Amino acid sequence: MPTGAALGRAGQKAKELSVWTAKPLPPGTSRHWVMMETELTESEAREVYTLDIWDDSGSRRVSIGHVAFP
Incomplete structure (x- = not known):
């Protein structure tokens, strides 16, 4: 179950995101x-x-690169 997420760029501190899943x-x-939310x-x-x-354990992590907003 995903419990945390962050949106980051090279050389900058990542922004923590709120995470929801049914x-x-x-x-x-x-x-x-x-679903994730940030400002x-x-x-x-x-x-x-x-x-x-x-x-929760931090041992299962997924990274998705090249995320852009319309």
Whole structure:
């Protein structure tokens, strides 16, 4: 179950995100909704980020690069 997330850029401190999911992610599942929320200024929203998501133990972590906002 994802319990934490951060949005970061190289050389800058990552912004912690609020994370919500309806239920734990079943093993082997290829699709599932996880919602995250943060606040960005207009100039921050133009940047490209890396999204890190992790569980309570911190041992299961997913990083997604090249995250951009429309």
